[in-house]
Amino acid sequence: MRAAGQRRPAALLAAPAAAALALVALLPLLATAWLSLRRRVLVFGEDRFVGLANYRALAVDARFWNAFANTVYFTAVAVAVELLLALPLALLLHRAQRGRGALRAAVLLPWILPTVVAAKLWALIFQPELGLLARLLPGGAPALLASPRLALHAAILVDVWKTTPFVALVLLAGLQAIPDDLARAARVDGASPLRILRSITLPLLRPAILLALLFRSLDAFRVFDAVFVLTDGGPGNTTEPLSLYAYKTLLRAGSFGLGSAISLVTFLCVAALGLVQVRLLGGRGGALR
């Protein structure tokens, strides 16, 4: 336990960082919270306190719940698929002996590409008459982005294509931290490769998996750019995530109070998601302990 005399200098040393955080994170957050309690329409000079009216409006707003469902679905499916694809990819990268550096660089390419560029590329691929997909499929491509059922999955596909390499890299780092001796000892004891994977590699990889899960789900929950470029939320708002709804309400509909309420709800969701996962990470064998 620290002595009381050490506390003050410690607090003093942390103060600049805390002040910076308060200035760039806490203050805007409080301002958003304050704004979310008002009806503010810049164009008409409307600005009055309305209490929780914006939140009450959201509670019965079909478009809000639709955006919420889209965001949760996007996050759950995209992150799950990314983890499932990234694990074999990471194992492969870990095993690869020749051309290791080149292979890793190649895998990272989609991740390096700006999301807007990647989404534009995919929009061209999906183009139902001239796109690559239409040329590859014998019967022509379905109008993916025009379909209320399929459009969100197209956005998920773009996200998976783009961020699986990142997840694979996080897992690769985890793999490299596992001592080779363990696997070697298991082999001496006659364990099969599958058994080694299940009983040694996966349990020891748990912190890396949880870390990737944390990064990716927080990121996916705030998805904006890919959807903005691919469909702008259409058709019929079936691909609209919370962040796009907040943006459109704030800047296109000019309703700063309601837009702030949506932003704050999004933030609270992300914060809750983050807290739960940090708790998981901090648990037995956790990376953040």
Added chain:
Amino acid sequence: MRPALALLLLAAASAVGCRREGRAAGETRVVLRYQPLGGDPRPLQALVAEFERANPGVRVELQAIPNASDLAHQLLVTALGAGAEDLDAFVLDVVWVAEFTRAGWLDDLSDAFPPDRIRADFLAGPAEAVVREGRTRAVPWFVDVGLLYYRSDLVPSPPATYAALEAEARAAMARAPGTAGFVWQGRQYEGLSCVFYEALWGHGGSALRGGRLALDTPEAVRALAWLRGLVTHGVSPPSVLVAAEEDARRAFQDGRAVFMRNWPYAWPLIQDPASPVRGRVGVAALPSEDGAPGAGVLGGWQLAVSARAPPARRAAAVRLVAHLSSPAANLVLALAYGRNPARRATYGEPRLLRENPFIAGLLPELERARPRPLTPYYMLSADAVQGELSAAVSGLRSPAEALRRAQAQADAIAGVAP
């Protein structure tokens, strides 16, 4: 090293600042925010230079704003809402005039441009949009209108009714397999709203009642059901549901469609020597339910003066607006940039008839063009309306249900109790 460099930069910056201030002293600086017209900037610069020569002591500063209409709207609303003083004159879309007038951002131009003169000299649609409650709030600069493009080699004559359009499209599709019937703008964005309002007018409806958006009407339901029907009956390909203007134009120009709804800008591109359909395309008024020539959506840009500009700059800005919207300037914009003149008289100019007969020939369509609902809440409701229109044309909801929801959202935005 670093701090020294920063200091140097700071000094340089302040020197530049001083120089600009020094030059501005004794002369009136007028800032015009406009969207680049595309192509060669010199004809517009020449117009501005001509104004500066005629008005010694006035210097015009041209500042570009984004060409995307909603981005330009965001930028101007943010700047004007924050009381910015670095814009004296600016361009505005035809659907913003009511909104900006209600916000109190537009100077009253009635002295320089009496409403009667506006109505006499300019086309009816833009004149109706810029005169609010008997006062002139902006001056039409150039106009745009929704048109029906058709393949003259596949279609005997342009259809007058919706039924004829579908029948002719089917017949042409049977003769030329692999061709789509009718392409339009069905993506979730403002282009879809334009297509919808045209269909609404073509079905005898109107979207404005007592200064408010009225979307939940029987005519609107029929108009939206017709658009959805085009997709389900196979006259329009599913890809129209993600198409914007350029997607439709490319499909049509490649010879992959019989009919297209688009703006006049597509004409010179379609007539390009490299265009596969060059010489095989005609332009007509949009069809309607009863066969009367349909009204296209009125687009286009106006010039306005900021109500917040200081008096000296405001006076100069009004003169600049007068200069840029003069008959001579209308002709320059038409010849150099292919923009349709907002003044009626320009359509009879011999030079225009000779050099750009296409524009000159659009006068009947432009006279019939109608503005989208002139309500201050148009832009603020546009996003909610687009989402519901898209839901209906993509088959997610029935047209009636979508329009009910659109009406409820528009009412909430306008602060109307349901």
